[in-house]
Amino acid sequence: MAQSVVIVESPAKAKTIQKYLGPDYEIIASVGHIKNLPDNKLGVDVDGGFRPEYEVIKTKRDVIKRIKQSSKAASRVYLAPDPDREGEAIAWHIAEELGPREGVYRVLFNEITKNAIVRALEQPQQLNVNRYNSQQTRRILDRLVGYQLSPLLWKKVKQGLSAGRVQSVALKMVCDRERSILAFVPVEYWTVQAQLEGSAPPPFVARLHSVDGQKADLTNGEQAQRVRAAILSASITVKSVTRKQRQRRPAPPFITSRLQQEAVRKLRFTAKKTMMVAQSLYEGVDIGEAGPQGLITYMRTDSTRLSQESLDAVRAFVAQRYGEAYVPAGGPNVYKTRKGAQDAHEAIRPTNLEYEPEKIKGFLTPDQYRLYKLIWDRFLACQMAPALYDAVAVDLEAGPVMLRASGSTLVFAGFTAVYTEGRDPDPTGDEDEDGDGVTLPPLKEGEAIRCLAVDADQHFTEPPPRYTESTLIRDLEERGIGRPSTYALILSNIQEKEYVSRDKGRFFPSPLGMLVNDLLQENFPTIINEEFTAQLESRLDEIEEGRSDWQSILQDFNGRFQSRLEAAEVEMRNVKREGIETSFKCEKCGRGMVLKWGRNGQFLACSGYPECRNAKSVEVDPEGNIKPVEDNVPTDESCDKCGAQMLLKHGRFGKFLACSAFPGCKNTRPVPGEERKGRASEPLPSAEGLPPCEKCGSPLAWRRGRFGPFAACTGYPECKYIYRVPKAAGEDGAGKGRGRRGRRGKPGEDSADSAESSAGA
16 A cells, blocks of 8 residues: 555656656546536625535546545645646645545645656645635636626527637737728838949848938838939949947747747647647656656746756756857856746756657657757757857948948857747738848948949838737737636637637638627626736736735626626627628518528528528638528439439538438438538547546547547447546636537636646646
């Protein structure tokens, strides 16, 4: 019998830790949260101090039973869920189930390595009530909003919609950006650049800088042609040559949001995929003789802090691999952590520099290898010397016109020998003003320059770019909305609910998304907005730090929210009944068609309903424009059951063929060469990263079910174990709108422990 019990969140983590601690310890996985608010009611006693009514999750009863049995005979019980608010809540709920007893401790570790685990067990702590209250406050806030606001949307718009305290703000940002784009009026401007040649090669380009000592601002072609003519008619000489050495410093080590942004740019990963892969690297990967090893530190963090031990190790590694010149001479590089960030965890880094990406590549999945290498390279680079460039700026006189040419040459690679941070695309297409990579000829003051050609080009200002995953995460972070654990699910939710679509990597709000946002802004303007949501995040931090009372914050919020909710019940437009006006006309009665939403998606209906019941399916392009599509279109296809003509129809999952003899013949089939939308057409995920079956040890595999893909034991039907894939801990999630209770489902919520923690993955 083990002398001590250690309770963690996931089977993968349990397997890794068991290897480190040996038979004197029994490691048990809770597989995420063990308690949750009830599905069938609000579950918060608003009048009784906002006390939550937690229930044991049905699928966790066996887990709790095992924890209790093992803990009875153990001298010590270590509660070791993740070192964050969600982990604290899991630990607290397990302690409640164990009841009052001696020898129950909380342990925290930022990485799953033997040294970190042993140190944590040597320095056990008590449960942190402030951290738990902070998590509990977030949970209750999200339940109050999601459980009451989502049904209002069901009533006013359509079943299955969701709203959330944070997800609705993200939707607002996407919609606001779209309206800025639609309202944008392009402004004409012109640029002038000259192709020049000095006394020595190579030829070079100089751009217009000023005219008559004033900064050039050309707004029409006439101005541009005058400047062009002035350059062509003038003698061009070098006025000044400025040389200086320029430094480029490395980017800081990864925090969660930066990792997600860079994985979007460089790996084309979604934020959700990034967190799933990072979770597997954190919890442990079997790397041969060394066995399971946690390869990175905790991946939910907004701190750039690095331990002294890791700094010493990386500086020694860089010196040995690249040379002393690549190690910063004045000591380790130190980076500022964003104001308001929690500093509980280190930045994301490799746990052991012995496990170089290339050495362990054979033990990793392709996705694990690519993300691990990204984290590895960024960590090395952040503790390397700056890159040095010889920069040259040349001003040239051409009569009243001043031209400027810039160039730079890399002198010392520094951190760029390992890694350079990616950039989001520049929608303006502006050239690099620093002239990186441009080589200028040796030029001297007073030197005469020959003009080869002068180009005058017309341009128009561009609207603000639509959000990508990377830029939306960046703006959410900068505005203080959400936390490291929330970004991935926020982005996933607004897409799953069809509030936004993604085309060529950019987010487009759908008509439904614009409608829901408009309704929320009309009725909850002081609650569903960036500033108020960011303020609430700060208040949650204050609770964790012991500076604010959680019940007072909930009382203040609920007072505002309930008054607006009561007003919205009366004032909010009933779109379900009225629809949204469009420019389309009913061909049967001539009245206008309105856009509505039903169980099969959006459609056009005659505004004269019920006198006129004309309705049409619609198609929506990526930019949200709608057009009606004809239904019951005759085709050349014949029914393979009765021989009647097949008709082209449109349904929830796209186009399909149906027999014209309906209802006598109900035969349907796909349109040849047409891929249908929906769950049935989506490829199943890879089984890589799934833990083995908890009951029989067989591998798990993805299967397709009524409500989408699920993971199940390959030993079926002998073993009928189904693995419940949980949401990420602490993430901002919305109810799916359907479930075991049918289409209606349960109201949407923002907190991830409405399911289970991702640590169970």
